[in-house]
Amino acid sequence: CDxxxxxxxxxCDMPRIAVFEHLRSAMDDGRQVALGFCNANxxxxxxxxxxxxxxxxxxxxLNDGVxxxxxxxxxxxxxxxxxxxxxxxVPALLGGETRERTLFLLGxxxxxxxxxxxxxxxxxxxxxxxxxxxxxxxxxxxxxxxxEINAVAPDILLVALGNPDQETFIAExxxxxxxxxxxxxxxxxxxxxx
Ligand code: UDP
Numbered sequence: 636c637d638x639x640x641x642x643x644x645x646x647c648d649m650p651r652i653a654v655f656e657h658l659r660s661a662m663d664d665g666r667q668v669a670l671g672f673c674n675a676n677x678x679x680x681x682x683x684x685x686x687x688x689x690x691x692x693x694x695x696x697l698n699d700g701v702x703x704x705x706x707x708x709x710x711x712x713x714x715x716x717x718x719x720x721x722x723x724x725v726p727a728l729l730g731g732e733t734r735e736r737t738l739f740l741l742g743x744x745x746x747x748x749x750x751x752x753x754x755x756x757x758x759x760x761x762x763x764x765x766x767x768x769x770x771x772x773x774x775x776x777x778x779x780x781x782x783e784i785n786a787v788a789p790d791i792l793l794v795a796l797g798n799p800d801q802e803t804f805i806a807e808x809x810x811x812x813x814x815x816x817x818x819x820x821x822x823x824x825x826x827x828x829x
Contacts, residue, residue: 792818
């Protein structure tokens with residue numbers, strides 16, 4: 636994709652429709668895409684932490700928010716084509732998909748992912764939430780969490796652990812997670828739960 640690069644971080648400048656096509660074809664062809672939505676807060680964290688920057692390098696990053704857009708304007712003289720964030724993009728993706736997609740919701744406080752799953756079932760009856768897991772697990776439980784995800788091999792894994800944990804989790808584990816699309820989505824699970 637066309638990129639905005641600042642220090643070690645490269646953010647794709649893609650129109651939303653191209654993002655949808657990319658994700659759809661990955662799901663249809665069984666390829667994996669690990670996605671992050673980069674806002675100014677994440678960019679600052681990456682500029683201050685080489686390990687977080689290295690984790691972000693393993694993800695396809697999309698631009699989220701006015702802060703990043705301002706950086707793009709200042710450093711390369713133009714804005715991003717569109718503002719893309721998980722809170723808008725995921726509902727639009729699910730709403731536009733007629734083919735059944737399966738989802739696993741990982742993150743948020745206990746009970747919240749289950750409430751979000753009920754709302755997804757009401758809003759998008761064509762899709763299926765095949766697993767949920769709250770986001771307050773210890774480092775020693777990562778293997779169990781991954782085994783739970785792999786047991787159902789979802790098309791879409793939504794990871795809401797906050798930054799930098801969600802991007803780090805995806806970057807470190809994507810290669811052994813049986814899911815097509817992995818996305819760090821911040822407060823989306825809370826938001827979907829209502
Ligand atoms: N979260 C989580 N585990 C954690 C920390 C946060 O599951 O150890 C969840 C939190 O409940 C919320 C989401 O991650 O649903 C985003 O959290 P927060 O708003 O703190 O993240 P940020 O806005 O910093 O990305």
